[in-house]
Amino acid sequence: MPRVHxxxxxxxxxxxxxxxPACEHIAxxxxxxxxxxxxxxxxxxxFDVTLDLEDGxxxxxxxxxxxxxxxxxxxxxxxxxxxxxxxxxxxxxxHFFSDLETVLLRAGQRVSYxxxxxxxxxxxxxxxxxxxxxxxxxxxxxxWRIHVLVESQRALQDVVAIAGHPEVETLDFGAMDFISDHxxxxxxxxxxxxxxxxHALLRRAKTQVVSASLLFGVVPxxxxxxxxxxxxxxxxxxxxxxxxxxFLRMWSIHPNQIEPxxxxxxxxxxxxxxxxxxxxxxxxxxxxxxxxxxxxxxxASYRLHWAVLQRAHLAGRNLSDDIRxxxx
Numbered sequence: 001m002p003r004v005h006x007x008x009x010x011x012x013x014x015x016x017x018x019x020x021p022a023c024e025h026i027a028x029x030x031x032x033x034x035x036x037x038x039x040x041x042x043x044x045x046x047f048d049v050t051l052d053l054e055d056g057x058x059x060x061x062x063x064x065x066x067x068x069x070x071x072x073x074x075x076x077x078x079x080x081x082x083x084x085x086x087x088x089x090x091x092x093x094x095h096f097f098s099d100l101e102t103v104l105l106r107a108g109q110r111v112s113y114x115x116x117x118x119x120x121x122x123x124x125x126x127x128x129x130x131x132x133x134x135x136x137x138x139x140x141x142x143x144w145r146i147h148v149l150v151e152s153q154r155a156l157q158d159v160v161a162i163a164g165h166p167e168v169e170t171l172d173f174g175a176m177d178f179i180s181d182h183x184x185x186x187x188x189x190x191x192x193x194x195x196x197x198x199h200a201l202l203r204r205a206k207t208q209v210v211s212a213s214l215l216f217g218v219v220p221x222x223x224x225x226x227x228x229x230x231x232x233x234x235x236x237x238x239x240x241x242x243x244x245x246x247f248l249r250m251w252s253i254h255p256n257q258i259e260p261x262x263x264x265x266x267x268x269x270x271x272x273x274x275x276x277x278x279x280x281x282x283x284x285x286x287x288x289x290x291x292x293x294x295x296x297x298x299x300a301s302y303r304l305h306w307a308v309l310q311r312a313h314l315a316g317r318n319l320s321d322d323i324r325x326x327x328x
Contacts, residue, residue, distance in 0.1 A: 006279065006306045006327055009287040010299060015217035017248070018169060019310040022238075022265035023047040024221060025252040026087065028056015028065070033072055039255055040082045045262045045316040047252070050085040053099050054117050062095040066102040073107035080110065085147065087115035091124050091131075100135050104144070108136070113145035113169060118177070120154040122161035129167055145169040147221075150209055151177035163212035170249065171213045173206060175223035191226055193233065197240050210246045222247040228254040235260025248311075266315035267308045275305035275312075276319075279327050 025040075025047055027033045036049045051072065057065035069086060076084070088099040104111060116128050125148055136143040146167050150159055151174030163171055175196060179186045186202070189195045196202055206222075213220035222241035225234040234250075234257035241247040242265050250261045267275070278297050281290045289298040297305075306327070313319060313328055 003283050003326060004287060006283070006302070009283075010303050010306055012303070015166075017214065017217045017219060017307075019307065019314065020169070020219060020249065021046040021048050021083070021262075021314055022249050022311065023252050023258050023261040024050055024085075024170075024172075024249060025255070025258055026050040026052050026056075026224075028052035030068055030072070033069070036255065037072070037076070037082075037084070039258075040084075043258070045259065046082075046314045047258050047262060048083045048085060048112070050087055050115055052087045053095075053103065054087050054089050056087075062089070063098060063102070066095070066099050070103050070107050073103065073110045076110050078109050083112040084110060085113040085115055086111055087117060090116065090118035091128055092118075097131075100131065104132075104135050105139050108139045108144070109141060111144055113147050115147040115149065115172070117149045117174070118151060118155075119148050119162065120152060121158040122165065125162050125165050125168065129165065143167065147172055149174045149177075150205075151175075152181045153178075156205055156208060159208055159212045160215070163216045163218050168216075168218050170219040170221050171209050172221040172251065173209045173223050175202065176226070178202075178205060193225070193227075193237055193240075196223075196237075197244065206241075206245050206247075214246065219249050220245075220247050222250040224251040224253045225257060226253075228257070231256035231260050235264045238264035262315050265311075266317065267312050271308050272312045272317060275308040276323055276327070278302065278305045279309065280323075283326060 025036050027036045033051050040047060040049050051069045053066055053069055086103055089096045114132060119125055129146060133143050147170040148162055148168055149172045150156060176191055179190055186199060190199045190202055210220040225237045227233045238250045238261040241250060250265065252258050252261055278292050279302060281292060282297065282302050287299060289296060309327055
């Protein structure tokens with residue numbers, strides 16, 4: 001009897017958290033955008049690249065930035081296997097519609113997801129989604145995945161409703177704007193470590209973003225590390241974000257931050273070994289409960305182990321052909 005693949009045996013009816021790359025690298029200047037896309041193709045680890053139309057655009061040159069991003073995207077093959085997203089302006093910005101027309105109508109086949117900044121509530125996300133549906137229909141393609149930035153007190157108040165939108169793939173915490181939104185009540189030092197993990201309002205905000213995300217199968221994304229001169233700091237921040245708060249992904253703003261973030265977010269060697277041992281034993285028993293190292297394992301723990309294995313694979317972990325064929 002052929003072995004049953006975990007994608008069949010462990011399928012759930014509820015909305016499950018997607019397994020996507022643990023690092024999202026954002027770039028806004030032409031040289032950096034092209035460099036990031038080139039690095040994405042050659043890197044042994046998977047990461048997403050987001051091309052920035054919002055903060056990446058110099059004031060007064062937003063239309064020029066959109067045309068540049070369109071040009072860069074059109075240089076990419078339609079069937080390119082790596083994920084590329086775009087961050088557009090918020091729904092109230094005068095360049096919101098022109099962003100979508102310039103980039104998505106003309107180069108949307110090369111875009112995997114669209115990042116919405118400064119969303120204040122579920123209503124804005126629903127409006128954004130409806131507009132994207134219209135654009136996708138005109139472009140003759142399926143709607144894009146949606147990533148929502150939570151970067152204000154108002155957004156945090158509605159974070160559960162935002163996370164519950166069925167087309168949201170990630171909730172991204174924007175710490176810098178969130179701190180600024182408090183009008184000086186949170187000090188500037190909280191934009192960096194260790195204070196960003198210690199201040200009560202920031203700990204509460206990060207916890208709420210993660211909790212709301214995981215409730216609805218959405219990927220929680222941690223904010224950037226502003227210390228670009230020390231890439232190891234990004235790795236340390238990613239490790240704290242993953243272990244203390246449950247974030248599954250983190251933004252990068254410098255190419256040297258990508259590898260430390262991916263490494264810190266990835267499962268450790270023992271987690272991967274245990275996952276492989278348990279899953280192989282379970283598969284051999286047709287996914288019935290098994291005993292491993294004196295502990296009972298069943299489908300609830302199998303799902304956890306399978307997620308660990310998939311994240312390790314995305315992080316570039318070297319797995320044997322047998323493991324890949326049986327479990328991935």
